[in-house]
Amino acid sequence: MRLGQACVVLLIVSVLTFLLVRMLPGGPVQALLGTHNTPGAAAALEQKLGLDKPLAVQFLTWIGSLLRADLGFSYVRQSSVTSLIAASLPNSLLLGVMAFVMALLVAIPLGVYQALHPNSWSDFAATTAAFVLYSMPIFFIGALAILYLSVYHPVFPPGGVGPAGVTDLSWATRLYYAFMPATVLALVQLAVWSRYVRSSMLDTLAKDYVRTSRAQGLSMGQTVRRHGLRNASVPVIQLIGLSLPALIGGVVVVESVFNYPGMGYLLWQAAIQYDFPVILGVTVIAGLAVVLGTLLADLLHLMVDPRVRDGIG
Amino acid sequence: MESGSPQDDGLLVDPVRAEVIHVPTEGESGPAALLPESVEPERSPSPMAVALRHPAARVGLVVIAALVVFSYIGPLIWSASPNDTDLLVILQPPSSVHPFGTDDVGRDVLARMMVGGQVSLNIGVAAAALGCAIGVVYGAISGFAGGRLDSVMMRFVDGMLAIPVLVLLIVLAAAFRPNQLLLILVISLTSWLIPARLIRAGTLSMKSQDFIKASQAMGSTSTRTLRRHVLPNSVGIIVVNATFQVADAILLVAYLSFLGLGIPPPTATWGGIMSTGISYINEQAWWLIYFPGLAILLAVVAFNYLGDTVRDAYDVTAR
Numbered sequence: 001m002r003l004g005q006a007c008v009v010l011l012i013v014s015v016l017t018f019l020l021v022r023m024l025p026g027g028p029v030q031a032l033l034g035t036h037n038t039p040g041a042a043a044a045l046e047q048k049l050g051l052d053k054p055l056a057v058q059f060l061t062w063i064g065s066l067l068r069a070d071l072g073f074s075y076v077r078q079s080s081v082t083s084l085i086a087a088s089l090p091n092s093l094l095l096g097v098m099a100f101v102m103a104l105l106v107a108i109p110l111g112v113y114q115a116l117h118p119n120s121w122s123d124f125a126a127t128t129a130a131f132v133l134y135s136m137p138i139f140f141i142g143a144l145a146i147l148y149l150s151v152y153h154p155v156f157p158p159g160g161v162g163p164a165g166v167t168d169l170s171w172a173t174r175l176y177y178a179f180m181p182a183t184v185l186a187l188v189q190l191a192v193w194s195r196y197v198r199s200s201m202l203d204t205l206a207k208d209y210v211r212t213s214r215a216q217g218l219s220m221g222q223t224v225r226r227h228g229l230r231n232a233s234v235p236v237i238q239l240i241g242l243s244l245p246a247l248i249g250g251v252v253v254v255e256s257v258f259n260y261p262g263m264g265y266l267l268w269q270a271a272i273q274y275d276f277p278v279i280l281g282v283t284v285i286a287g288l289a290v291v292l293g294t295l296l297a298d299l300l301h302l303m304v305d306p307r308v309r310d311g312i313g
Numbered sequence: 314m315e316s317g318s319p320q321d322d323g324l325l326v327d328p329v330r331a332e333v334i335h336v337p338t339e340g341e342s343g344p345a346a347l348l349p350e351s352v353e354p355e356r357s358p359s360p361m362a363v364a365l366r367h368p369a370a371r372v373g374l375v376v377i378a379a380l381v382v383f384s385y386i387g388p389l390i391w392s393a394s395p396n397d398t399d400l401l402v403i404l405q406p407p408s409s410v411h412p413f414g415t416d417d418v419g420r421d422v423l424a425r426m427m428v429g430g431q432v433s434l435n436i437g438v439a440a441a442a443l444g445c446a447i448g449v450v451y452g453a454i455s456g457f458a459g460g461r462l463d464s465v466m467m468r469f470v471d472g473m474l475a476i477p478v479l480v481l482l483i484v485l486a487a488a489f490r491p492n493q494l495l496l497i498l499v500i501s502l503t504s505w506l507i508p509a510r511l512i513r514a515g516t517l518s519m520k521s522q523d524f525i526k527a528s529q530a531m532g533s534t535s536t537r538t539l540r541r542h543v544l545p546n547s548v549g550i551i552v553v554n555a556t557f558q559v560a561d562a563i564l565l566v567a568y569l570s571f572l573g574l575g576i577p578p579p580t581a582t583w584g585g586i587m588s589t590g591i592s593y594i595n596e597q598a599w600w601l602i603y604f605p606g607l608a609i610l611l612a613v614v615a616f617n618y619l620g621d622t623v624r625d626a627y628d629v630t631a632r
Contacts, residue, residue, distance in 0.1 A: 008468060008472065009468075009471060009472045009475045012469065012472030012473070012475075013472065013475065013476055016472075016473075016476070017476075017484055020484055020485060020488055131614070131617070131618075132610070132614060134617070135560065135564075135610060135613040135614040135617050136610055136613075137564055137567050137568070137571075137584075137587075137606065137609045137610065137613070138568075139567075139568070139571050139584075139587055139588075139591070139606075140587065140602070140605075140606035140609065140610065142591075143587065143590060143591050143594065143602045143606065144602070144606070146591070146594055147594060147597070147599060147602060150594075151594055151595060151597060152597075158594070244477075245474065245475065245476065245477040245478065246477070246478075248477040248479075248480065249477045249478055249479030249480060249568075252477075252479050252480065252483065252572075253479070253568055253571070253572075256571075256572055257591060267480065267483060268483070268572055270487075271483045271484070271486065271487035271572070271574055272487075272572075272573060272574070274487060276487075279483075279484055279487060282480075283476070283480055283481075283484060286476070286477055286480050287475060287476060290475045290476070290477065291475060294475070
């Protein structure tokens with residue numbers, strides 16, 4: 001049922017992006033030829049790229065090759081879209097997973113602490129900080145990080161995945177280079193998530209079973225561990241599933257700030273160069289990632305919440 | 314005749330219009346019976362007024378007003394041209410001649426910040442307004458229609474929401490190379506989704522309430538019911554969400570111009586200035602990072618804060 005819905009979503013994503021790209025005024029041919037645009041050259045290029053066929057045929061061809069994991073050939077770089085994505089996807093995954101883990105590791109304890117001490121001075125400070133961080137443009141945090149941690153005090157490299165020219169990078173180098181962009185990305189997510197953990201935990205702590213458990217003599221810490229965390233995690237899991245699109249958007253900006261060669265950087269370069277097969281490919285992969293993430297969140301929800309698992313309530 | 318006080322939920326009174334809908338009793342019929350009886354309802358001050366009287370909301374409003382003055386009135390006072398280059402004074406830190414410094418081709422950053430502010434505010438407010446308008450119409454139709462149409466319309470919204478907004482915007486910007494007007498359209502194409510969902514939910518919950526049923530029973534057309542009852546009752550949700558949408562739109566404009574996919578140069582944008590700052594970060598051109606960064610932060614915080622305070626005023630449980 002959810003799987004069917006996910007397929008519908010993917011179909012919408014691919015149809016939309018395909019139509020968008022093909023509806024351009026002038027189209028990719030105009031964009032690629034620029035000043036060299038003569039009717040002869042345009043017709044030749046159109047034929048070469050298969051753009052002279054009807055839209056429906058083009059779409060079916062594209063979907064057909066998509067199902068064979070063939071995303072076409074870049075207009076600009078001498079490389080297939082699949083190989084470009086294969087080269088950059090691992091970098092983005094590392095960045096995304098790192099940011100995700102960092103954000104969770106801070107957001108959950110922070111949110112729980114705030115919920116246990118509501119309206120205290122530290123709660124107020126954390127809420128304010130989260131509010132400002134949430135409104136902060138990612139590139140501003142990134143620029144400040146580079147300015148202070150790479151330029152004024154050279155602690156971290158200002159960008160890239162590793163030293164120039166080195167191809168086989170060790171895990172340590174990769175993590176070192178990904179640390180600053182991942183932290184920047186984590187800060188923004190953290191701001192949203194900690195606010196949510198706080199309110200979810202506050203709701204849970206107001207429940208009768210928490211009072212019962214306290215009345216039975218359990219300490220606050222025991223109560224939170226036994227009842228609070230699991231019950232409060234249900235809405236948080238849902239929120240995290242929903243915040244994947246935002247995380248992916250953040251990846252694009254962070255990778256452009258740090259010249260980090262992942263999917264976002266690839267998309268950005270492709271957009272500037274009108275490299276439409278690459279744009280299409282990256283967008284479809286991003287849609288796929290969102291759908292998979294949502295399914296994963298649902299699965300996790302199922303595991304955590306027995307009411308859902310047994311179909312009650 | 315039954316008529317509840319305006320506070321009574323689920324009676325034959327539209328809480329916003331506060332007009333008592335007269336239900337014809339036995340033996341009473343005809344056009345006169347269908348006229349709403351005009352009563353003087355006891356009205357509490359509107360939540361919006363309460364919210365705006367709150368000091369917290371004023372902070373947001375004052376910051377927004379300051380940004381408006383800076384962006385639109387500023388250029389009348391500060392006469393430096395935003396686009397005149399001067400290669401003798403490139404990358405100068407702030408000084409009395411150039412209070413915000415100069416950029417990589419010697420343009421005055423203060424003047425460019427003002428123009429950038431106009432761009433951000435124009436696009437932010439217009440895109441949010443347009444997005445909310447689209448969302449309201451879409452959501453109201455979907456919620457009111459119900460059934461299969463509703464589920465198809467909402468699956469479409471789900472599908473759109475699964476596309477990361479920024480990715481969608483980059484695709485659109487790559488396709489259209491936008492000017493200001495096109496950028497408004499493009500951003501509103503992504504900002505109508507949340508309002509549509511909220512309004513649909515509001516419509517659904519309202520649809521089952523008696524004052525809507527009563528108005529329909531008296532032969533009000535769907536359009537009329539939507540216009541007279543559903544929309545006025547949703548003003549709170551719409552206004553609060555619109556403020557958040559402005560904040561989001563300002564951020565999105567900044568991201569797009571930062572990526573070089575927004576309004577083409579030489580027009581100044583906050584994101585564009587920041588992008589130059591990062592290109593010259595090894596020259597320690599901090600003024601090209603701090604001024605646009607703080608301006609965007611201030612604008613986004615102000616709108617988010619205003620939205621938060623107004624929402625709290627509307628939300629009865631939070632009051």
